[in-house]
Amino acid sequence: MLILPHKTACLYCFLSSCETVYAPPVIGTTPGVIGVMQANEALKFLLNIKGIPPGVLILWDGITVTLEKCAVERDLACPVCGDECTAFK
Numbered sequence: 001m002l003i004l005p006h007k008t009a010c011l012y013c014f015l016s017s018c019e020t021v022y023a024p025p026v027i028g029t030t031p032g033v034i035g036v037m038q039a040n041e042a043l044k045f046l047l048n049i050k051g052i053p054p055g056v057l058i059l060w061d062g063i064t065v066t067l068e069k070c071a072v073e074r075d076l077a078c079p080v081c082g083d084e085c086t087a088f089k
């Protein structure tokens with residue numbers, strides 16, 4: 001997920017919206033796949049190439065090799081990115 005401070009949800013917004021955080025076991029190739037996808041999204045942002053909108057979380061299932069997208073809403077009262085927080089402004 002591309003996070004734009006004070007414009008999109010942050011990681012805290014995402015994690016605090018989850019009832020439970022499920023961290024399934026991963027095989028060794030997973031960090032490589034996710035890292036390449038993150039680098040690709042960062043390059044598209046830096047080169048101003050339109051791609052997946054900011055604030056949309058991409059979930060990759062390495063077992064079924066499928067991608068799923070879901071929008072993550074920014075919490076305006078978030079202690080990290082909320083309107084009251086001045087960090088990264």
Ligand SMILES: [Zn+2]
Nearest residue numbers: 010013078081
């Ligand atoms: Zn936040």
